[in-house]
Amino acid sequence: MEHLESNLDNCVIIILGATGDLAKRKLIPAVFSFFKKNNIKNLFLVCAALDDLDISEVLNNAKEFIVGYDEVTWDKFNNNAYYKKLDFNNLQDFSDLNLFISDLEKKSNIFGNRLIYIASMSEFFCVITKNCAESGLIKKIENNSDFWHRIIYEKPFGRDLESAIRVNNCISKYFNEDQIFRVDHYLTKEIVENIAIIRFANCVFEPVWNNKYIDQIDVILDEKLCLEGRGNYYDNYGAVRDVLQNHILELIALTAMESPEQLTGDFIRNERVKILKNIKVVDGFFGQYEGYNQEKGVELSSSTETYSEIEFKINNSRWSGVKFYTRTGKCLGEKKTEIKIKFKKCDCVLLKGCPMAQNTLTINIYPTGSFYLELNVKRPGQENEIESVKMEFCHSCKFKDILTESYEVILREVINNERSISVRFDEIEYLWKIVDDIYSRNFKLYKYKKGSCGPSFS
Numbered sequence: 001m002e003h004l005e006s007n008l009d010n011c012v013i014i015i016l017g018a019t020g021d022l023a024k025r026k027l028i029p030a031v032f033s034f035f036k037k038n039n040i041k042n043l044f045l046v047c048a049a050l051d052d053l054d055i056s057e058v059l060n061n062a063k064e065f066i067v068g069y070d071e072v073t074w075d076k077f078n079n080n081a082y083y084k085k086l087d088f089n090n091l092q093d094f095s096d097l098n099l100f101i102s103d104l105e106k107k108s109n110i111f112g113n114r115l116i117y118i119a120s121m122s123e124f125f126c127v128i129t130k131n132c133a134e135s136g137l138i139k140k141i142e143n144n145s146d147f148w149h150r151i152i153y154e155k156p157f158g159r160d161l162e163s164a165i166r167v168n169n170c171i172s173k174y175f176n177e178d179q180i181f182r183v184d185h186y187l188t189k190e191i192v193e194n195i196a197i198i199r200f201a202n203c204v205f206e207p208v209w210n211n212k213y214i215d216q217i218d219v220i221l222d223e224k225l226c227l228e229g230r231g232n233y234y235d236n237y238g239a240v241r242d243v244l245q246n247h248i249l250e251l252i253a254l255t256a257m258e259s260p261e262q263l264t265g266d267f268i269r270n271e272r273v274k275i276l277k278n279i280k281v282v283d284g285f286f287g288q289y290e291g292y293n294q295e296k297g298v299e300l301s302s303s304t305e306t307y308s309e310i311e312f313k314i315n316n317s318r319w320s321g322v323k324f325y326t327r328t329g330k331c332l333g334e335k336k337t338e339i340k341i342k343f344k345k346c347d348c349v350l351l352k353g354c355p356m357a358q359n360t361l362t363i364n365i366y367p368t369g370s371f372y373l374e375l376n377v378k379r380p381g382q383e384n385e386i387e388s389v390k391m392e393f394c395h396s397c398k399f400k401d402i403l404t405e406s407y408e409v410i411l412r413e414v415i416n417n418e419r420s421i422s423v424r425f426d427e428i429e430y431l432w433k434i435v436d437d438i439y440s441r442n443f444k445l446y447k448y449k450k451g452s453c454g455p456s457f458s
Contacts, residue, residue, distance in 0.1 A: 009042045010110045011415060012101055014137075016086065016128060017119035018047030018058055021230070022154065026185075027117060028062035030408040035080070036073045042110050045077075048086040048097060055083035067405070088124050094135035101137070112147035114138060115414060121233060122158050126170035133174035140175050143417070150414055152181045155246040156237065157423070161432035168425050181414050181422040186247045187254075188409040188421050192365060195254045195339070196263055205361075206259075208343070209318075215358065216323040218340040219251050226289070226331040226450070231297025234330075238304040239286075243328045245435045249276065250423070252324055255339055256314055265420045269427065275314060276430035279324075281437050284310035286445040287455045289331040303445055306330045307454050310438060331450045337365040357388040370394040 013031055015023050031045050047058050059081060063069070084100060086093040105112055116138055118128055129151070132138040138149045153171070158164030171180060186192055199205050208214070221243055227234050234242065250272070257271035287307030293300050307329030314324065341361040348354035360374045372392035379385040413421045446455040 009040055011042075011113040011115060012044045012046060012105065012110070013411065014046045014048065014097075014101070014114060014116045015119055016048050016088070016116060018083070019049040019051045019053065019061070020119050021228075022119040023047070024062045025065045026407040027119060028059065029065045029067065030405060030411055032066055032073070032077050033068070033405065033408050034411070035077045036068055036070070042108055043080065044104060044108065045081040046097070046101060046104075047081065047083045050085065050087055052085060053083060055081050058083050088120065088128050088131070091131050091135060094131040094137050098135045098137040114149045115411070116151045117411075118151065118153055122153070122156060122163070122167060125153055125167045129171045129174050138175065138179075140179070142176065143178050148417070150179050150181060151175060152183055152410070152414060155182070155184045156241055157182050157428050158432065159237065159241060161429065161436050164428055164432050168428070178419070181419075182425070182428065183410050183421060184246045184250055184423055185406040185410060187250060187423070188406040188413070189365060190369065192251070192254065194371075195363060196268070198363070198371060200259050200263070211318060211320055211322045213343055214322055214341060215344045216325060216342045217252070217255060218325045218327070218342070219248050219255075220326070220336060220338050220340070221248055221328040222332045222334060222336045223328070223330045224332060224335040227295050227298070229296065231295045235298045235302050235304050239306055239308045239328050239330065240435055240438055244308060244310065244326060245431050248326050248328060249279065249431055249434060251339060252279065252312070252326070255341070256319055258318070265418070268420050269424050273424070273427050273430065276427060276434070278315045279434055280313050280315055281434065281441065282311040282313050284308060284438065284441070285443045285455070287329060287448045288445055289450050290447055291450065305445060307448060309454070327454070329454050333451050333453055335366060339363040339365070356386050368394055370397070
């Protein structure tokens with residue numbers, strides 16, 4: 001059935017939690033993009049949630065987030081989209097949904113391929129999984145079957161190590177591992193996928209990618225937005241669980257991993273796990289923006305962090321002595337995501353211009369999607385006067401016409417059964433062990449102003 005694995009047609013995509021922010025902003029626009037780019041006829045979207053709505057209302061709520069909107073594609077998209085009311089805790093609702101989709105598959109003469117995207121908090125993962133299985137909405141089937149059923153779980157997977165193990169034991173009871181995709185959309189961003197290529201496909205970097213030449217690596221994920229109506233969720237998670245546990249630590253693993261045998265699937269995940277296993281917390285502190293406790297859904301006495309600065313080290317021969325510095329926060333002055341590899345300073349042999357700036361390779365994930373190398377050069381007309389300059393490549397500029405949004409990549413890769421985008425559970429275990437260690441240290445919490453750079457001393 002190889003032709004099915006690589007074909008976006010002949011499939012039903014089911015979004016559970018389809019009236020939430022993730023579905024509205026990301027998932028529905030991603031499915032629309034499939035229709036626009038591929039002239040698809042037999043891809044169907046079934047949205048399900050607790051709200052009393054119809055499909056027109058659900059799609060119209062997502063309309064402002066559609067890129068490349070046009071009426072012709074929109075009409076085709078509407079004709080292949082449906083909405084069903086569903087309570088996550090009601091097995092009968094899942095049985096009714098399965099019956100509806102089975103009828104749709106028969107009428108449309110499609111093969112029975114189904115992809116479920118669970119767009120909800122992880123506390124619902126187990127009951128949703130159970131009801132999906134017991135209703136027959138998703139069946140436990142092998143990869144070599146005439147059709148496939150796959151299920152996607154969005155980060156964060158659990159709230160700590162204990163809850164993550166509990167959730168994983170639940171879903172493993174009902175489905176095979178090759179049906180399960182635990183995704184972090186950051187791993188599908190084009191510039192993130194380029195991290196390994198920059199390093200392993202350019203021999204100028206690999207020989208100096210170690211503690212002999214690198215002094216420090218910074219991973220920064222600053223957000224300008226505050227809670228945007230997500231108070232109930234965010235107050236239960238905070239910056240460390242929401243961002244550092246997945247995005248930031250996975251970026252560290254990708255940056256620091258050894259060369260995999262191949263840049264695919266389990267080869268990459270094996271090397272990421274080796275790094276995560278050896279990451280240790282050194283020090284850190286938390287922050288909370290002023291007015292956080294007045295946000296809707298937030299407890300008045302909440303001490304949930306909206307900002308964190310954590311220093312790590314990696315206990316292996318390549319990275320011994322190198323500082324890994326991380327920062328993330330909400331309600332800051334600008335939105336920025338980047339990795340900075342700071343090389344050690346050279347011994348200065350000049351009569352003037354010492355000390356020189358250190359060379360830095362910056363991988364900017366947002367806003368520019370670029371990478372640049374800072375080098376020291378002689379300023380024209382001046383004797384031995386040194387200036388730091390940038391050699392820059394704008395990835396998003398050169399490839400802007402062919403770049404694919406990360407959630408579209410997720411759906412496409414899961415349909416094509418590409419498993420490198422899925423985070424394996426042993427990775428998740430190590431990620432939560434690191435986070436549990438962070439919280440066990442009771443780092444101090446400092447207030448900071450909205451629109452600032454964080455706590456004033458940072």
